[in-house]
Amino acid sequence: MGSWIRCKCNQLVHKNLFCSTGISLVVTEEFLDVERPEESAQDLVSEIILTSERMLKCSNCGRIILLKESKDEFELRFFSPDSE
Numbered sequence: 001m002g003s004w005i006r007c008k009c010n011q012l013v014h015k016n017l018f019c020s021t022g023i024s025l026v027v028t029e030e031f032l033d034v035e036r037p038e039e040s041a042q043d044l045v046s047e048i049i050l051t052s053e054r055m056l057k058c059s060n061c062g063r064i065i066l067l068k069e070s071k072d073e074f075e076l077r078f079f080s081p082d083s084e
C-alpha cells in the first residue's frame with residue numbers, strides 16, 4: 001500500500017505529507033507545553049511531523065481519518081460526519 005490507506009468506503013486516501021494532499025497534523029497540548037528554548041522553528045516543525053498524528057479526510061465519504069504511524073506502530077481511526 002505504501003503511500004495510501006484504504007478508507008472504510010473503499011476509497012484510497014494518500015497519507016504522505018508534502019504531496020498537496022491537504023493533510024493536517026494533530027499537535028497535542030502535552031507537546032506544546034514542553035519548552036524548547038534551544039530549538040529552531042525548523043527543528044520544531046520536524047519534531048511535530050515525526051511525532052504527531054496525521055489527520056486525513058476522505059474525498060469520497062467525508063470521513064476524518066486519524067493516522068498514528070511510527071516505525072513500530074500503525075493505528076487508524078475513522079470518524080464519520082453526522083448525516084444531515
Ligand SMILES: [Zn+2]
Pocket residue numbers: 007008009010011058059060061062063
Ligand atoms: Zn471514505
